[in-house]
Amino acid sequence: MSDESDLRINTLHRFEKHSPRLTLQEYSHCEVPAGCGGVVLRWIDPRLGPSARVRVVAIGAVDTWLDGVLLGGDRAPLGPGRHVVALRLRSLGRMPWRGRDLDLAPPVPVAIGVYPDRGPGDRADNMLPIASGVVQRWHPGPLASPPIAPDFDDRSWRAVAHADDAALASLPADVRRPFERLAADGLTMLALGDAGAPLDEAWVRISFAAREER
Numbered sequence: 001m002s003d004e005s006d007l008r009i010n011t012l013h014r015f016e017k018h019s020p021r022l023t024l025q026e027y028s029h030c031e032v033p034a035g036c037g038g039v040v041l042r043w044i045d046p047r048l049g050p051s052a053r054v055r056v057v058a059i060g061a062v063d064t065w066l067d068g069v070l071l072g073g074d075r076a077p078l079g080p081g082r083h084v085v086a087l088r089l090r091s092l093g094r095m096p097w098r099g100r101d102l103d104l105a106p107p108v109p110v111a112i113g114v115y116p117d118r119g120p121g122d123r124a125d126n127m128l129p130i131a132s133g134v135v136q137r138w139h140p141g142p143l144a145s146p147p148i149a150p151d152f153d154d155r156s157w158r159a160v161a162h163a164d165d166a167a168l169a170s171l172p173a174d175v176r177r178p179f180e181r182l183a184a185d186g187l188t189m190l191a192l193g194d195a196g197a198p199l200d201e202a203w204v205r206i207s208f209a210a211r212e213e214r
Contacts, residue, residue, distance in 0.1 A: 050077070050078060050079065050116060050117070051075050051076060051077050051078060051117040052075070052076060052077075052078035052114055052115060052116055052117050052127075052210070053074050053075055053113075053114070053115045053116075053117045054066060054071060054074055054075070054076060054085065054112075054113075054114050055074060055111075055112065055113045055114075055115070055187065056087060056110070056111070056112050057110070057111040057112075057178075057179075057182055057187070058087075058089055058092070058108075058109075058110040058111070059092065059093050059094075059095055059097070059102060059104060059108055059109070059175070060089050060090055060091040060092040060093065060094065060095055060108070061089070061090040061091055061095075062087060062088070062089055062090075063087070063088040064085065064086070064087055065085070065086040065087075065146075065148040066078070066083065066084075066085055066086075067083055067084055067150050068084075068086075068148050068149050068150055070148075075117055078114070078116075078210050079210065080209075080210050081209065081210060082150075082207060082208070082209050082210075083150070083207070083208060083209075083210055084150045084152075084205060084206065084207050084208075085112070085114065085128075085204075085205070085206045085208070086146075086147060086148045086203065086204070086205050086206075087110070087112070087203065087204040087205075087206075088141065088146070088201070088202075088203055089110065089192070089201065089202050089203075089204065090141075090200065090201045091200065091201075092104075092106070092108045092192065092193065092199055092200060092201070092202060093105065093106065093108040093199075097174070097175065098174055102172075102175070104171070104172075104175070105195070105196075106192065106193025106194055106195060106196075106197060106198070106199045107161065107163070107167065107191035107192055107193045107194065107195065108191070108192050108193055108199070109163045109167065109168065109171065109179050109189060109190065109191055110163075110189075110190040110191075110192055110204070111179060111182040111183070111187040111188070111189055111190070112128060112187060112188050112190065112206070113126040113127075113128060113185075113186065113187040113188060114126065114127045114128050114208065114210075115127065125186065126186045126187060126188060127208055127209075127210060128188045128206060128208055134206065134207070134208045135205075135206065135207040135208075136159065136160035136188075136190065136204070136205075136206045136207075137154045137155075137157035137158060137159060137160060137204070137205050137206075138157060138158055138160050138190075138192055138202055138203060138204045138205070139154070139157045139158065139202065139203050140193075140199060140201070140202050140203075141201035141202055141203050142201050143203060147203055147205065152205070154205045157205070160190050160191075160192070160204060160206075161190070161191045161192075162188070162189055162190060162191060163179070163183075163189040163190060163191040164189075167189075167191050168180055168183070168189070190204065192204070
């Protein structure tokens with residue numbers, strides 16, 4: 001094999017990637033104490049619009065839909081305009097928790113946030129503040145069919161109450177502290193269920209407007 005062939009085989013060109021529809025984006029950075037580091041890149045599809053991170057924390061099992069699509073992870077495309085997050089929550093208040101079986105009476109706290117996906121560690125603002133323009137409703141379940149479609153009529157559902165400081169203070173200390181940290185991080189704190197009324201399953205729908213990322 002000639003020297004010219006060896007040079008061609010070992011060139012970096014064999015690692016090149018091309019896509020007619022994807023764009024390579026700088027996503028994050030990594031460093032180590034020794035001083036060396038690098039950049040983290042990712043492929044994105046501009047046709048899908050910017051992506052967002054959806055974070056839900058609940059005492060129980062949670063399934064999350066965004067605009068009618070079940071999320072398999074915590075990231076999803078999210079263009080500007082109105083969107084709907086639907087949550088199915090089961091076994092509310094009951095789950096193994098730090099070595100014991102937790103059994104909380106309603107109302108049960110649920111924390112949720114939707115953030116522009118600008119990379120790990122970004123402190124972007126939650127797009128679900130307790131403010132006008134964000135509609136939050138819930139209904140005790142189970143229901144005959146999943147109310148996940150963006151145009152589902154949930155006007156007969158109940159307005160979601162919010163877990164204020166007093167509601168969080170009533171939780172056991174080992175449960176309260178994580179939710180207080182989530183609230184400090186800007187997640188929206190919901191309170192599901194009525195005191196004295198058992199609640200095993202519930203649906204939540206949140207309609208909000210996504211801002212255009214610049």
